[in-house]
Amino acid sequence: MSEQAHSRRPYVLVFAALMVLTALTYWVATLDLGPLNDVVALGIAVTKAVLVILVFMHVRHSTRMTKLTIAAGFVWLGIMLALTLADYLTRGLIGVPGK
Amino acid sequence: MPDAAHAPAGAPAHPALAHHFDSLEQQREASTLGMWLFLVTEIMFFGGFFLAYLVYRTRYQEAFFAASHHLDITAGAINTVVLIGSSLTMALAVWASQVSRRKLIVVFLLATMVLGGVFLGIKAYEYGHKFEDHLVPGRDFRWEGPHARQVEIFYSLYFGMTGLHAVHMIVGIGVLAALLRPSWKGRYTAEYNTPVENVGLYWHFVDIVWIFLFPLLYLIGLHAR
Numbered sequence: 192m193s194e195q196a197h198s199r200r201p202y203v204l205v206f207a208a209l210m211v212l213t214a215l216t217y218w219v220a221t222l223d224l225g226p227l228n229d230v231v232a233l234g235i236a237v238t239k240a241v242l243v244i245l246v247f248m249h250v251r252h253s254t255r256m257t258k259l260t261i262a263a264g265f266v267w268l269g270i271m272l273a274l275t276l277a278d279y280l281t282r283g284l285i286g287v288p289g290k
Numbered sequence: 291m292p293d294a295a296h297a298p299a300g301a302p303a304h305p306a307l308a309h310h311f312d313s314l315e316q317q318r319e320a321s322t323l324g325m326w327l328f329l330v331t332e333i334m335f336f337g338g339f340f341l342a343y344l345v346y347r348t349r350y351q352e353a354f355f356a357a358s359h360h361l362d363i364t365a366g367a368i369n370t371v372v373l374i375g376s377s378l379t380m381a382l383a384v385w386a387s388q389v390s391r392r393k394l395i396v397v398f399l400l401a402t403m404v405l406g407g408v409f410l411g412i413k414a415y416e417y418g419h420k421f422e423d424h425l426v427p428g429r430d431f432r433w434e435g436p437h438a439r440q441v442e443i444f445y446s447l448y449f450g451m452t453g454l455h456a457v458h459m460i461v462g463i464g465v466l467a468a469l470l471r472p473s474w475k476g477r478y479t480a481e482y483n484t485p486v487e488n489v490g491l492y493w494h495f496v497d498i499v500w501i502f503l504f505p506l507l508y509l510i511g512l513h514a515r
Contacts, residue, residue, distance in 0.1 A: 199385055206378040213370050213504075217363075220509035228513070232505040240498045247381045247494045249487075257323050264330030268337045272344065279345050 205246045212239050306482040318484055325488045329495050336499050339451045343506060346443050353440035355511030360425060361448070365416050366508040369409050370500065376405035377497040384490040387473070387483035395473040395486065399466050402493065406463045413456055420445070448507055455503060458496045465489050 216235045224231065245251045250258060304314055311317040347354050383398035424432035427446045435441075469489060472478065478486050 197385070197389055199382065202378055202381040202385065206374065209374045209377075210371065213367070213374065216505050217367065217509065217512075220505065220512040223513040228510075232509065233502075236502050236505055239501045243377065243494050243498055243501070247377055247497075248491050249384075253322060254319050257319070257326055260323060260326050260330065264326075264333050267330075268333055271334070271337060272341055275341055276344060276348070280348060 201246050205242050208242060209239055304481055306477075306484075314481060318487075321484045321488060322491075325491050329491060332495060336451075336454070339447070339454065340502065340506075343447050343451070346440075346447065347506075347510075350437065350440040350443065353437035354444050355514060356435060356437065357441040357444035357448075358507065358510045358512075359515055360423065361508050362416055362419065363508050363512070365412050366504055369412050370504045372405050372409050372412070373497050373500050376402045376409070377494050379405060380490050380493045384483070384486050387478040387486040388480055390479040392473055392476045392478070395478060396470060399469055399473060399486075403463050403466050406459055406466070410456060410459055410463075413452065417449075420449075451503055451507070455496065455499050458499070462489075462493050462496055465492070 212235050216232055219231050219235070220228065222228075244261070250261065307314055307317060311320065379398045379401040383395050383402060386392075386394035386398055420426055424430050425445050426449065427442045431438075431442050431445070433441050466489060469478075469485060473486070
């Protein structure tokens with residue numbers, strides 16, 4: 192991590208990008224895009240989170256072991272969200288005989 | 291005491307090097323991994339709340355939009371800027387420790403604590419208004435429009451999620467305070483700055499949670515206001 196870590200520039204640049212993305216997420220929320228509103232809002236939030244994780248949290252300079260651990264955390268979060276929503280969002284789609 | 295396993299012959303081991311590590315580099319990598327393991331449990335902790343939010347949000351969309359209209363977007367937006375700003379000062383505190391500038395570490399740690407305090411102050415102001423407007427779930431909850439029970443669920447999630455987030459902020463300010471004295475005394479340098487780095491990881495994680503809370507709680511249904 193040595194020489195790259197000693198510059199302040201990336202932090203200031205990421206801060207500026209986060210400010211722009213915050214303004215963008217507000218502006219997009221004022222438009223009526225239907226269900227796309229949520230997709231765009233979450234897309235911007237994920238982009239901001241990735242910037243914070245890679246630069247502020249130095250993960251771009253981390254060991255592969257640390258990167259794998261973080262990725263595993265998000266995969267498990269994804270499993271929890273996806274499988275639960277796969278249940279709730281599909282209830283009532285198919286008629287159940289006898290009900 | 292230094293021996294062959296810890297340091298090259300002749301060079302004394304760094305005082306911060308624990309005996310069960312071969313080098314400061316190895317010690318740092320282990321600390322980073324350990325901190326991230328903790329943060330992964332935090333992701334799952336907040337993840338449960340986000341899951342509950344998603345389930346109710348998809349079922350009670352209309353009520354959630356109406357409920358969200360009573361949140362103070364200006365306060366939420368200011369807090370977003372304040373918290374991202376505090377992440378910048380935190381990153382700069384870690385940078386200051388990497389270049390061994392002890393006074394700058396203290397300055398940036400204090401700046402981070404002040405911004406965290408401003409965030410909590412604005413949050414307290416918002417909570418106060420919710421009490422006055424009878425939007426706090428429970429016996430005094432009042433809602434004139436339709437879907438009162440579903441709106442109450444939104445506010446339960448609002449207080450649960452922002453409350454848990456605020457508790458993390460309070461803990462964060464506490465651990466930042468604990469870093470001040472050793473930083474001032476010059477304990478954190480280019481060679482050893484793990485405590486500053488790990489507190490930084492925690493602080494940035496709390497920032498990330500807010501990055502998701504702001505659009506999901508404050509900005510939904512904004513176009514219909």
